[in-house]
Amino acid sequence: YLTVTIEPLPPVVVGETVTLKCNFKTDGRLREIVWYRVTDGGTIKQKIFTYDAMFNTNYSHMEDYRRREDLVYQSTVRLPEVRISDNGPYECHVGIYDRATREKVVLASGNVFLTVMSPPNNISVVAENTPAPFSRYQAQNFTLVCTAKGGKPAPSVYFKRDGELIEVISYTQSSTNEQGGGSAGVRGARPLISRDLDDTKLQRSLSLLDPEGRSARLYTESPQRVHTQGQQAHEPSPATEVIPETVVSREFPRWVHSTDPLYYFSHTHIPQSDGSVVVQARLTWTLNPQLDNDALFSCEVKHPALSMPMQTEITLAAPKGPKLFMSPSRAKVGDTVRITVQGFQNEVFPEPLFTWTRVGGRLLDGSTEREGRELILERVPAELNGSMYRCTAQNPLGSTDTHTRLIVFENPSMMKNTQNQNS
Secondary structure, three states, X not given: OEEEEEOOOOOEEOOOOEEEEEEEEEOOOXXXXXXXXXXXXXXXXXXXXXXXXXXXXXXXXXXHHHOOOEEEXXXXXXXXXXXXXHOEEEEEEEEEEOOOOOOOEEEEEEEEXXXXXXXXXXXXXXXXXXXXXXXXXXXXXXXXXXXXXXXXXXXXXXXXXXXXXXXXXXEOOOOOOOOOOOOOOEXXXXXXXXXXXXXXXXXXXXXXXXXXXXXXXXXXXOHHHOOOOOOOOOOOOHHHHOOOOOOOHHHOOOOOOOOOOOOEEEEEEEXXXXXXXXXXXXXXXXXXXXXXXXXEEEEEEEOOOOOOOEEEEEEOEOOOOOEEEEEOOOEEOOOOEEEEEEEOOOOOEOOOEEEEEEOOEOOOOOOOOEEOOEEEEOOOOHHHOOOEEEEEEEEOOXXXXXXXXXXXXXOHHHHHHHHHHHO
């Protein structure tokens, strides 16, 4: 008789050592033990290790540079530092000599499935459809995209705001890939649990309500009525008086949400050739700059191969105080001048949109404005001496302007050439 059994294997993590143990019982004489790796749905069986009892030898069928198998007690194979590619079914074939003929070989086999897990090795959060301008007069949807790569099986991904799990409404993306926050395509809607606001956000939200609880008018269309601390306005508004100094009221739209927004959540799984899965999770809601500026959002990833969740976080923030650098610092007539945004007073997210304009005129190339982190003025003429340039940096959370003046000095070499031509 001959029976073969293989103990089932628990899932293992990439890099661990796995032992494949083949148990057999027989009253015959052993001929050989062969381990196979089964691929392509069982259509291909690849020998990985053989023990030849006749000559008491064992050898690997893998290439020399991939030889990683060790034979333990003849029927047990150890695979050190397993990879994702080792995932799949394995078979152990045992052969004994037939008692009747002593020439024929009787075979029996057992199989086991090796599940190799891989934890995510990279997670990132970006804002979708950015850079994008700041909108003063209408609400706009905002989407954070969290991408987790390298996980097998696919990890679970979720979002937190200010350290608290966000209650979401799951939805399925439409075929047109629209990222709307509307009700179309929404599945499994359920009531949201109100999250507590911190004191700062609560103060900002209450400041936007009049004594009767109605949304207050922010006078965005009348900037002259808005005043800051230390200045007196002609017609003080109760709404603007109680706004903290750090909030520039004219920079925010008049629409105000008195309740927490609805968060819509979707995710997609993208299988990779190595067996891992890329997961992209999207969180969409209607942005409210008063409450969302300085809000901390984190993306957390859970996976059975991880002892604790992986996390990456970003803070939504409008740009403040762009730092401009001009090169060369002492520009002469005919030089090419570059004005570059080198940074901000704060960490800005998402990436701002930069727009350059010339105060009181057109840019050197005749255009009214230019986009990009750098403004290039080629072969500046003397007429641009004293000209003022404005850089507007904005993202969906807010907008800010900064200015720089161009001073153009005479170019001695050009003056000498002019004198030679005149003579």
